[in-house]
Amino acid sequence: xxxxxxxxxxxxxxxxxxxRTLRFYEAKELLFPVREGQKRLFTRRDRxxxxxxxxxxRFGFSLEDIRQLLDMYGMGDQQQAQLTRTFELAVKRLHExxxxxxxxxxxxxxxxxxxxxxxxxxxxxxxxKAAE
Amino acid sequence: xxxxxxxxxxxxxxxxxxxRTLRFYEAKELLFPVREGQKRLFTRRDRxxxxxxxxxxRFGFSLEDIRQLLDMYGMGDQQQAQLTRTFELAVKRLHExxxxxxxxxxxxxxxxxxxxxxxxxxxxxxxxKAAE
DNA sequence: CGTTACGATTACGCTCACGTCAACTTCCCT
DNA sequence: AGGGAAGTTGACGTGAGCGTAATCGTAACG
Numbered sequence: 001x002x003x004x005x006x007x008x009x010x011x012x013x014x015x016x017x018x019x020r021t022l023r024f025y026e027a028k029e030l031l032f033p034v035r036e037g038q039k040r041l042f043t044r045r046d047r048x049x050x051x052x053x054x055x056x057x058r059f060g061f062s063l064e065d066i067r068q069l070l071d072m073y074g075m076g077d078q079q080q081a082q083l084t085r086t087f088e089l090a091v092k093r094l095h096e097x098x099x100x101x102x103x104x105x106x107x108x109x110x111x112x113x114x115x116x117x118x119x120x121x122x123x124x125x126x127x128x129k130a131a132e
Numbered sequence: 133x134x135x136x137x138x139x140x141x142x143x144x145x146x147x148x149x150x151x152r153t154l155r156f157y158e159a160k161e162l163l164f165p166v167r168e169g170q171k172r173l174f175t176r177r178d179r180x181x182x183x184x185x186x187x188x189x190r191f192g193f194s195l196e197d198i199r200q201l202l203d204m205y206g207m208g209d210q211q212q213a214q215l216t217r218t219f220e221l222a223v224k225r226l227h228e229x230x231x232x233x234x235x236x237x238x239x240x241x242x243x244x245x246x247x248x249x250x251x252x253x254x255x256x257x258x259x260x261k262a263a264e
Numbered sequence: 265c266g267t268t269a270c271g272a273t274t275a276c277g278c279t280c281a282c283g284t285c286a287a288c289t290t291c292c293c294t
Numbered sequence: 295a296g297g298g299a300a301g302t303t304g305a306c307g308t309g310a311g312c313g314t315a316a317t318c319g320t321a322a323c324g
Binding site: 055058059060084086087090091093094097098100101103104105107108111112115118119122 | 187188190219223226229230232233235236237239240242243244246247250251254
């Protein structure tokens with residue numbers, strides 16, 4: 001199998017992140033690039049993980065949360081308890097996100113009202129100006 | 133008018149925040165408690181603002197964002213230039229909020245898919261266990 | 265053989281929204 | 295007068311998620 005080892009630069013270009021970020025993720029044990037002498041080489045597995053990391057971030061998970069989720073993905077069929085815990089974590093996040101969305105929608109509606117008010121105030125100014 | 137001036141303690145108890153937080157908000161010009169000698173006394177206006185601040189935070193806005201929005205809420209009918217500027221700011225914020233909501237909805241959908249996958253994985257575990 | 269390019273490590277910096285002392289002052293209660 | 299509660303102003307600490315040099319190694323190009 002062509003394991004398609006990639007340099008840090010290729011990774012950055014592919015995923016739109018900086019070298020610093022990838023090194024940081026390695027330090028945090030989110031990625032495990034192999035070494036060719038000094039240099040990091042990222043495996044197919046690292047790429048899969050990075051994809052999940054970036055998605056996790058969009059979900060609003062912390063890197064530590066993500067690390068635990070990732071450890072799960074790689075887990076054998078044994079530790080079911082871990083899987084269950086992780087599942088619950090995700091469900092919790094989902095509810096948080098939905099709540100946040102609902103509040104956001106409320107805020108948007110309120111802001112729209114404020115804007116209508118502001119628009120009207122502006123119109124009055126313009127009318128006053130036109131009447132001079 | 134009974135302006136119901138409140139001490140910092142009363143405010144903290146009412147709103148579930150710490151004194152540090154209220155002082156911090158004053159330093160950031162989000163609140164403007166009056167002084168009785170050394171002590172801060174929070175007005176009805178401060179309470180209204182604090183309510184909005186906390187709501188804004190739940191929406192995920194920065195304190196600086198909130199400060200600008202609050203300035204808008206309090207504006208009288210006079211300074212048109214200010215109003216116009218603020219109006220534009222609000223419109224921009226609205227678009228940002230709507231974009232954020234859309235992203236959030238996408239993330240929610242993705243996460244739901246993941247959960248379906250996880251649920252299935254869990255079901256398999258249970259099935260395997262039952263088959264022993 | 266020099267320079268450019270890419271990569272490495274070390275380590276300090278930064279933003280945000282406060283927490284956490286420390287070292288007072290002021291007021292009330294006994 | 296003594297003591298405690300509640301307040302004040304600094305000033306430094308925290309944690310996440312990297313940014314940003316500074317300095318060094320190595321390999322290829324011309």
